[in-house]
Amino acid sequence: MSKLWGGRFTKKTDQLVEEYTASILFDKELAEEDIQGSLAHVTMLGKCGILPADDVETIKEGLLKVRNRIQRGEIEFAIADEDIHMNIEKTLIDEIGPVGGKLHTGRSRNDQVATDMHLYLRKRVVEFVGLLSKLQTALIGQAKANLDTIVPGYTHLQRAQPILLAHHLMAYVSMFGRDIERLQDSYKRIDALPLGAGALAGTTFAIDRLYTAKLLNFGRVYENSLDAVSDRDFIVEFLAGASLIMTHLSRLSEELILWSSTEFQFVELDDAFCTGSSIMPQKKNPDVPELVRGKTGRVYGNLIGLLTVLKSLPLAYNKDMQEDKEGMFDTVKTLQGALQLFAPMVETMKVRKDKMRRAVDQDFSNATDIADFLVNKGMPFRQAHEVIGKTVLYCIQQNKFLLDLTLDEFKQFSSLFDDRIYEVLKPETVVNARNVYGGTASVQVSAAIERAEAELAKVQAWAEEYAAKSK
Numbered sequence: 408m409s410k411l412w413g414g415r416f417t418k419k420t421d422q423l424v425e426e427y428t429a430s431i432l433f434d435k436e437l438a439e440e441d442i443q444g445s446l447a448h449v450t451m452l453g454k455c456g457i458l459p460a461d462d463v464e465t466i467k468e469g470l471l472k473v474r475n476r477i478q479r480g481e482i483e484f485a486i487a488d489e490d491i492h493m494n495i496e497k498t499l500i501d502e503i504g505p506v507g508g509k510l511h512t513g514r515s516r517n518d519q520v521a522t523d524m525h526l527y528l529r530k531r532v533v534e535f536v537g538l539l540s541k542l543q544t545a546l547i548g549q550a551k552a553n554l555d556t557i558v559p560g561y562t563h564l565q566r567a568q569p570i571l572l573a574h575h576l577m578a579y580v581s582m583f584g585r586d587i588e589r590l591q592d593s594y595k596r597i598d599a600l601p602l603g604a605g606a607l608a609g610t611t612f613a614i615d616r617l618y619t620a621k622l623l624n625f626g627r628v629y630e631n632s633l634d635a636v637s638d639r640d641f642i643v644e645f646l647a648g649a650s651l652i653m654t655h656l657s658r659l660s661e662e663l664i665l666w667s668s669t670e671f672q673f674v675e676l677d678d679a680f681c682t683g684s685s686i687m688p689q690k691k692n693p694d695v696p697e698l699v700r701g702k703t704g705r706v707y708g709n710l711i712g713l714l715t716v717l718k719s720l721p722l723a724y725n726k727d728m729q730e731d732k733e734g735m736f737d738t739v740k741t742l743q744g745a746l747q748l749f750a751p752m753v754e755t756m757k758v759r760k761d762k763m764r765r766a767v768d769q770d771f772s773n774a775t776d777i778a779d780f781l782v783n784k785g786m787p788f789r790q791a792h793e794v795i796g797k798t799v800l801y802c803i804q805q806n807k808f809l810l811d812l813t814l815d816e817f818k819q820f821s822s823l824f825d826d827r828i829y830e831v832l833k834p835e836t837v838v839n840a841r842n843v844y845g846g847t848a849s850v851q852v853s854a855a856i857e858r859a860e861a862e863l864a865k866v867q868a869w870a871e872e873y874a875a876k877s878k
Contacts, residue, residue, distance in 0.1 A: 429486040429487075429489050429490065430489065430490045430491075430729050430732065431484045431485070431486055431488065431489060431490050431491060431494055432486070433732055433733050433736060434490050434491045434520075434732050435484050435491050435494075436491075436527070436732075436736050437491050437520075437523040437524070437527055437732075438474075438477050438491055438495065439474070439477075440522075440523040440524075440526035440527045441491050441492055441495055441519070441523050442470050442473065442474045442477075442495065443526055443623070444519065444522045444523060444526060444602060444623065445470055445495070445510055445519075446467060446470055446471075447602075447619050447622035447623045448510070448513075448514060448602060448619060449463055449466045449467060449470070449510055450463065450467070450622055451614060451615055451618050451619045451622065452509075452512055452513060452612075452614070454615065454618060455612075455613055455614055455615050455618075457512060457513060457612050457613070457614070458509055458512065462506050462509055465503055465506050466499070466503065466506065466507060466509065466510050468503075469499050469502045469503035469507055470495075470499060470510075472502055473495060473498050473499055473502060476498075482494075482498055485497075490516070490520075491523075492516050492519050492520065492523075493516075496508075496510060496511065512612060513603070513605075513610045513612040513614050514602060514603070514605065514610070515604075515605045515606035515607075515636070517604070517605070517606050517607065517636040517723070517724040518601045518602050518603065518604040518605055518606075518632075518635060518636050519602065521601040521602075521604075521635060521636055521638070522600065522601055522602040522623075524641075524642065524731070524732070524735070525597055525598075525599065525600065525601065525625075525641065526623065526877075528597050528641065528642065528645055528735070529594065529597045529598060529877045530874075530877045530878075531645075531739050532590050532591075532593060532594050532597060532645065533594070533870055533873045533874045533877050534743075534874075535590055535649075535652075535742060535743075535746065536587050536590050536591060536866060536869065536870045536873075537867070537870040537874070538743070538746035538747065538750070539583050539586055539587050539590075539652070539746065539866075540587065540863055540866045540867050540870060541746075541750040542583055542746060542749050542750045542753065543580050543583050543584065543587075543859070543863055543866075544750070544863065545749075545750045545751070545753040545754040546576045546577070546579055546580050546583075546753055547576075547577075547580060547856060547859055547860060547863070548754060549572075549573075549576055549753060549754070549756065549758065550572075550573035550574075550576040550577050550580070550852070550856055551573070551856060552758070553571070553572040553573050553576070553758055553760070554571065554573045554849055554852060554853060555571075555849070556571065556572040556573070556758060556760045556763060556764075557569050557570070557571060557572070557763065557764060557767050557834045557835070557838055558570060558571070558572045558575060558673065558763040558766070558767065559763075559766050559767055559770060559772055560575070560772070560847075566766075566770040566771070566772045567772055568772050568773075568775060568837070569767045569772050569773065569834045569837050569838055570838060570847040571838055571847050571849060571852050572758065572763065573849075573852045573856070574846075574847040574852045574855075577852060577855050577856065577859065579655065579659055580859050581859075582655040582658075583652075583655060584859070584862065585651075586648065586651060586652045586655060587866055589648045589651065590645075590648055591869065593641065593644045593645055593648055594873065595626075596640065596641045596644060597641045597645070598625055598626040598627070599625060599626070599627050599628065599629055599641075600616065600619060600620040600623060600625040600627070600628045600629065601628075601629050601635035601636060601638070602616065602619055602623075603616035603619060603628065603632075603635075604629060604632035604633075604635035604636050605632060605636075606636065606723075606724070607632060607633055607636055607637075607722070607723035607724060608632055608633075609632045616628045624876050624877065624878075633722050633723045636723050636724050637720070637722050637723040637724055637728070639713065639717055639728065639731050642713060642731055642735050643710070643713055643714060643717070645735070645738075646706070646709055646710040646713060646734065646735065646738055647710055649706055649710075649738045649742050650703075650706050650707050650710050652742060652746075653699070653702070653703040653706045653707075653741075653742065653745065654703065656699050656703070656745055656746075656749060657699060657700045657703040659696075659749075660696030660697070660699045660700040661696075661700060663676065663693060663696045663752075663756070664693050664696050664697060664700070667693050671762070671766075672759055672762045673758070673759055673762055673763050673766075674756050674757060674758055674759060675756070675757040675759065676691075676693055676695075676696075676752060676755075676756055676757075677752065677755035677756065677757070678691070679751075679755070680693075680694075680695045680748065680751075680752040680755070681693055681694060681695070682694045695748050695749075695752055696752075699745045699748075699749070702741050702744075702745065705737065705738075705741060706738050706741055706742070708734075709734030709735070709737055709738045710734075710738075712730070712734050713730070713731055713734055713735075716728070716730045716731065764834075767834045768808070768810075768834070769808060770808070771799050771802070771808065771809060772837075773809060773810075773831075773832045773833075773834065773837045774795050774798075774799055774809065775795075776831050776832065776836075776837050776840060777791075777795045777798065777809065777828065777831065777832065778791040778792055778794075778795045779791075779840075780824075780827075780828060780831050781794060781795075781821060781823055781824075784823045785823075786821070786823060794820050794821050795820075797820055798812075798817070798820045801816070801820070809832055810829065810832050810833075814826065814828075
């Protein structure tokens with residue numbers, strides 16, 4: 408059969424050209440969305456009197472048959488038919504005859520493919536909000552179980568000040584909360600219908616774009632037909648949001664990898680999320696967080712790749728824009744895999760409270776509180792900073808920690824020291840002294856958990872509502 412667009416041509420397409428320009432090997436991922444959009448389009452054509460009712464019903468029945476055959480794996484897509492749109496249309500014509508060719512009335516592949524991608528990403532964004540909320544739930548669960556667990560807080564990967572492990576974990580809850588907000592906000596741009604824009608200028612048929620949008624549950628339609636077919640901002644925005652999600656997952660991965668090492672021994676990942684060595688039987692490797700950390704780069708690459716494709720394209724559609732899909736599909740798959748694994752991995756993680764406490768007891772992360780103690784007695788902070796620096800140096804030279812010093816040893820650095828210094832230096836005191844909004848004091852972390860749980864309930868309700876809308 409000749410190509411559906413082949414009337415103007417006198418030669419067959421070169422085989423190498425067909426293989427090079429075809430997108431069916433990857434855009435077959437859009438089969439469900441393509442049929443969904445076509446069902447709405449042909450329904451609109453019937454409502455507007457552009458196609459007779461009998462033709463509309465025949466086409467709709469044919470599309471449903473094609474969808475069922477695709478779902479059963481009965482259709483072998485052909486490179487000669489270029490893309491998912493042409494493959495489905497050809498299959499439809501084979502199924503119901505020439506009337507299937509009327510489906511394309513009033514539309515172009517340009518607005519058709521843009522519609523497919525809006526439908527596709529709309530579903531994925533809602534899915535990722537749900538997956539992120541599950542990860543937040545797992546982190547909050549670990550935080551609630553560790554409200555009394557103190558761990559070194561780090562800057563420059565050097566021990567800085569003791570904090571609650573719950574406080575540390577809630578930092579990631581906040582990060583993923585921002586990721587959720589970005590996805591929810593991006594939904595507004597995804598939730599726009601380009602169908603009806605035609606190739607670039609609209610169509611001469613008296614279509615009803617708002618009706619099509621209603622059938623597909625889109626909140627609005629594109630205002631400008633040129634913009635409708637050439638806009639890929641919504642994909643860039645998704646890839647940027649996905650890149651930040653992977654950034655946060657990679658940061659958490661790095662900490663889990665470090666914390667599960669023999670040098671730290673702060674946590675132990677469940678066996679279900681680790682692998683062994685082919686030669687070293689004692690090994691337990693944190694492969695899941697390592698792969699998430701590694702796969703972050705490919706998501707970054709997909710973002711930069713699409714930005715580079717778009718950076719100098721004139722309006723409206725250009726074949727370059729075919730390059731918008733593979734990176735998008737790859738990012739969706741990569742992010743799905745990471746998020747599906749991370750929540751149960753965090754939930755089943757064993758926290759080694761004893762190791763964390765030992766680390767806190769054997770460092771100088773409580774030094775700042777001695778400076779604050781002296782400041783409260785009237786010493787200027789810079790002078791107090793110098794005093795404590797000399798005190799810490801003395802401890803290092805004597806192979807001691809601050810709580811090991813006698814009061815006389817403290818007093819050799821300042822006469823302002825008294826017995827209260829030992830209470831001040833206790834890790835629990837140090838942690839709970841940070842009793843400010845957003846601080847690591849247990850009362851503040853408990854309040855933060857309550858706020859996060861309330862916000863999480865709203866997010867989960869949003870995901871349920873918009874999952875139904877985006878079907």
